[in-house]
Amino acid sequence: MPEGHTVHRLARLQRRRFVGTPVAVSSPQGRFATDAEIVDGRVLEAVEAHGKHLFQVYEADLVVHVHLGLWGRFPNRRVPAPEPRGQVRMRIEGPTHYADLRGPSACALFTDVEVKALRARLGPDPLRADADPEEAWRRISRSRAPLATLLMDQSVIAGLGNVFRAETLFRCRIPPLLPGRELGRERFDALWADLTDMLRAGERQGRIETVRGPSGDQPDGGGARGTDHGNSSCAGSVYAYRRTGRPCLVCGTPIARTTHAARNLFWCPTCQA
DNA sequence: TGAGTATGTTCAG
DNA sequence: TGAACCTACTCAT
Numbered sequence: 001m002p003e004g005h006t007v008h009r010l011a012r013l014q015r016r017r018f019v020g021t022p023v024a025v026s027s028p029q030g031r032f033a034t035d036a037e038i039v040d041g042r043v044l045e046a047v048e049a050h051g052k053h054l055f056q057v058y059e060a061d062l063v064v065h066v067h068l069g070l071w072g073r074f075p076n077r078r079v080p081a082p083e084p085r086g087q088v089r090m091r092i093e094g095p096t097h098y099a100d101l102r103g104p105s106a107c108a109l110f111t112d113v114e115v116k117a118l119r120a121r122l123g124p125d126p127l128r129a130d131a132d133p134e135e136a137w138r139r140i141s142r143s144r145a146p147l148a149t150l151l152m153d154q155s156v157i158a159g160l161g162n163v164f165r166a167e168t169l170f171r172c173r174i175p176p177l178l179p180g181r182e183l184g185r186e187r188f189d190a191l192w193a194d195l196t197d198m199l200r201a202g203e204r205q206g207r208i209e210t211v212r213g214p215s216g217d218q219p220d221g222g223g224a225r226g227t228d229h230g231n232s233s234c235a236g237s238v239y240a241y242r243r244t245g246r247p248c249l250v251c252g253t254p255i256a257r258t259t260h261a262a263r264n265l266f267w268c269p270t271c272q273a
Numbered sequence: 274t275g276a277g278t279a280t281g282t283t284c285a286g
Numbered sequence: 287t288g289a290a291c292c293t294a295c296t297c298a299t
Contacts, residue, residue: 002280002281003280003281052282068281069291071291071293072281072293073293102294104292105291161281162279263281275298276299277295278296282290286287286288286289
């Protein structure tokens with residue numbers, strides 16, 4: 001689940017539900033206990049997302065940094081909060097809602113300097129108003145690395161993961177192994193626009209739907225829908241992601257899969273020739 | 274009940 | 287490049 005759109009959606013929800021009031025922060029599991037004590041009872045001032053990173057700002061030098069990694073979950077629910085069950089790294093509780101953080105790859109208290117250092121390593125995030133696509137273009141247009149590698153590199157574009165990589169390369173008809181320097185400005189602009197659209201839709205809907213219907217942007221519910229590939233909760237209707245061997249929704253060619261830099265890569269050999 | 278799998282990142286070699 | 291981190295879910299037995 002957690003690509004950039006998930007984290008931005010989370011930030012928006014937490015802004016609405018926790019910002020501006022004192023919150024109770026604890027670590028039922030214990031691994032965040034010392035830091036939780038420091039922010040417990042303080043007023044949460046802001047919640048920000050950059051790529052897949054979430055920042056809960058209490059003061060300039062009191063920022064809780066969360067990265068969900070592959071398995072992390074941070075569901076927001078209405079109070080009253082029940083007794084924590086299982087491994088809850090952090091619980092945050094406000095007047096109307098609480099949220100239990102489970103399985104994150106990172107959850108730690110950061111200073112302002114640490115936040116800045118981390119963000120300096122991240123490329124522009126299409127979901128942020130301050131994103132500058134020129135930064136991504138500079139990196140891509142000078143690189144010999146394939147687009148499949150560049151799009152997963154958080155210092156090139158922040159917030160993309162494997163699903164969005166597969167889908168944007170398909171929708172833009174780009175061969176995954178095309179070197180960045182051979183992409184060209186026009187195709188880069190189309191790619192950036194497509195990514196922005198998909199991420200925004202994903203943030204709005206809370207899931208990834210990328211198949212365009214015949215009359216616009218509505219998913220058509222075609223061959224990609226269903227539970228037979230077991231990932232309906234993460235990608236509703238998609239063109240390529242985890243559709244290995246199934247016919248391309250556009251041309252019928254079986255979707256191909258390979259392992260690229262230790263990650264699954266999916267594409268249509270005809271549409272993305 | 275146990276094996277297999279996954280949308281991510283970091284570090285050692 | 288591979289291992290480690292660490293969680294929830296699906297599927298086969």
